[in-house]
Amino acid sequence: MDWRDSLIAEQKLIIDELRRENAELRTRIAELERRLDINSSNSSKPPSSDGLRKKPAPQSLRENGQLPSGGQKGHTGHALKQVLNPDHVITHDVEMCSNCQANLTGQKAVHYIRRQIFDIPQPQVEVTEHQANIKVCVCGHRNVAAFPDGVTAPAQYGNHAKALAVYLNQQQLIPEDRLQELFQDVFKLHISTATLVEMSHAFSDLVKPIQEQVLESLKKATVKNADETSLRIAGKTEWLHDLSNKDFTHYRVSPKRGGLLDGLSGTIVHDHWKPYFKLKGVTHALCNAHHLRELKALEEIEKEPWAIKMAHFLRTINHTKDPPIEFVNLIYDAIVAEGLAFHESQPALSTRKNKRRIGHNLLLRFLNYKDAVLRFLTTPGVPFTNNQAEQDVRMMKVKQKISGCFRTTLGAQIFCIIRGFISTSRKQKRNIFNEITQAFTGKHPGFSV
Numbered sequence: 001m002d003w004r005d006s007l008i009a010e011q012k013l014i015i016d017e018l019r020r021e022n023a024e025l026r027t028r029i030a031e032l033e034r035r036l037d038i039n040s041s042n043s044s045k046p047p048s049s050d051g052l053r054k055k056p057a058p059q060s061l062r063e064n065g066q067l068p069s070g071g072q073k074g075h076t077g078h079a080l081k082q083v084l085n086p087d088h089v090i091t092h093d094v095e096m097c098s099n100c101q102a103n104l105t106g107q108k109a110v111h112y113i114r115r116q117i118f119d120i121p122q123p124q125v126e127v128t129e130h131q132a133n134i135k136v137c138v139c140g141h142r143n144v145a146a147f148p149d150g151v152t153a154p155a156q157y158g159n160h161a162k163a164l165a166v167y168l169n170q171q172q173l174i175p176e177d178r179l180q181e182l183f184q185d186v187f188k189l190h191i192s193t194a195t196l197v198e199m200s201h202a203f204s205d206l207v208k209p210i211q212e213q214v215l216e217s218l219k220k221a222t223v224k225n226a227d228e229t230s231l232r233i234a235g236k237t238e239w240l241h242d243l244s245n246k247d248f249t250h251y252r253v254s255p256k257r258g259g260l261l262d263g264l265s266g267t268i269v270h271d272h273w274k275p276y277f278k279l280k281g282v283t284h285a286l287c288n289a290h291h292l293r294e295l296k297a298l299e300e301i302e303k304e305p306w307a308i309k310m311a312h313f314l315r316t317i318n319h320t321k322d323p324p325i326e327f328v329n330l331i332y333d334a335i336v337a338e339g340l341a342f343h344e345s346q347p348a349l350s351t352r353k354n355k356r357r358i359g360h361n362l363l364l365r366f367l368n369y370k371d372a373v374l375r376f377l378t379t380p381g382v383p384f385t386n387n388q389a390e391q392d393v394r395m396m397k398v399k400q401k402i403s404g405c406f407r408t409t410l411g412a413q414i415f416c417i418i419r420g421f422i423s424t425s426r427k428q429k430r431n432i433f434n435e436i437t438q439a440f441t442g443k444h445p446g447f448s449v
Contacts, residue, residue: 082116123186128158149442157191162199163437165191169200170418171432173395175403204414206439207421210446214424215250217447218243222266223285223381225389226276228257229397232405233412240416244392248447249423251396251416253409267379269386272365272372285375287386288314291362298359306339307359310366317377318384328377332370339363392423 091112095105132145150159165183168174174182176193183189218224228241231253239257243250258275269285270276277284292314298307313331317323343360356364366373376382399415406412425435428447438444 080118086116125187125189159437159440162440163433165196165199166203166436167433169196171422173399173402200414204417208417211250211417211420213446214248218248218250219264221245224266225269225386227386227389227393229393231412233409234407240396242389242393244389247427249392249420251420253412253416267382269383271386284372285382286369286372289385289387294362302359304359306335306342310335336363336366
């Protein structure tokens with residue numbers, strides 16, 4: 001081999017290397033361009049990540065309904081209405097005739113026109129003093145009357161004040177500093193931030209046994225939803241886990257995302273996070289809202305035709321009453337087979353050995369977890385999506401955006417216990433403030449199944 005042959009061989013090696021690098025760069029550019037096209041409507045990214053200048057605006061996955069917006073015919077409204085027995089009545093008398101100026105003072109009215117104003121009384125703190133008398137018996141023994149339960153200090157806050165503090169702090173997410181200002185401005189009552197924190201701590205101790213019962217009920221429930229999200233605690237990332245259904249909500253924090261519960265039964269609806277499949281004694285149902293978002297990305301960005309068919313198919317069977325399962329399986333399998341054939345005809349990706357395209361991975365999920373995808377058709381009570389858990393988790397992220405991270409793990413645990421109690425109270429259609437007040441009395445009956 002002379003020098004010319006060596007040069008040609010060397011050039012061939014360089015050309016092959018450049019082609020390989022060029023293919024990798026093309027794949028990398030395509031991936032980066034795909035990330036730019038991802039938003040909250042076609043992925044699991046939160047809406048806050050879209051940005052104000054995101055164009056075009058993400059389109060909702062919800063289909064247009066057949067009815068117009070607003071209240072429908074026959075809907076019971078909630079407009080302000082007069083009451084039969086107002087707290088105060090002020091009568092305005094006609095003293096003179098507007099026509100002949102005759103004196104009408106003392107004449108009996110033939111009718112009244114009623115107008116009512118609904119207002120809130122001027123906030124005012126009431127102080128109730130308890131006096132325990134002391135009596136000395138003829139035998140010389142000194143007897144002291146007993147104070148009611150809960151009256152333990154020379155001066156203390158009542159249950160309504162404590163309930164309002166917990167409600168505003170934990171339900172309305174008002175931070176302690178601003179809550180202290182509110183009590184000072186509205187009630188002329190100075191409560192230190194440390195006392196406000198202690199009120200929440202004491203309340204969590206009271207309702208913790210109730211939430212433990214809620215957890216046991218959820219463990220045994222035939223269908224429950226599960227989700228998790230990150231929390232910043234003492235500068236570190238930890239995880240909040242949610243287990244819920246339409247009647248109950250339970251939150252807990254864990255240093256590990258994979259710190260899942262044991263002793264579960266029934267069906268768990270989730271978003272295909274792999275560790276859930278390690279749970280024993282449960283069946284799985286996958287969130288089809290996640291699938292629809294992923295399919296939308298494949299439709300808009302990758303232009304994969306099978307994704308359009310699968311999205312339409314899932315929406316259709318969700319709105320169809322009692323679709324024939326054999327027919328559903330036939331169409332489902334055909335769409336998956338079409339998608340797999342499409343991806344098998346595509347050139348291999350060169351960036352990494354055996355790397356699959358995103359659409360290919362989703363198809364394999366549809367293939368391998370078909371029963372979990374269609375569980376909402378085969379198991380009564382299983383929802384089409386995991387929206388229940390996602391809705392229950394959403395306010396936890398709002399808390400983090402308002403107040404930032406938790407300073408201690410204990411503070412995060414207190415928040416989870418109280419928010420679980422509040423969420424369950426709302427699902428049970430109970431007045432949250434009344435439930436908090438009743439819990440402070442120590443006589444809360446718990447929640448019904």
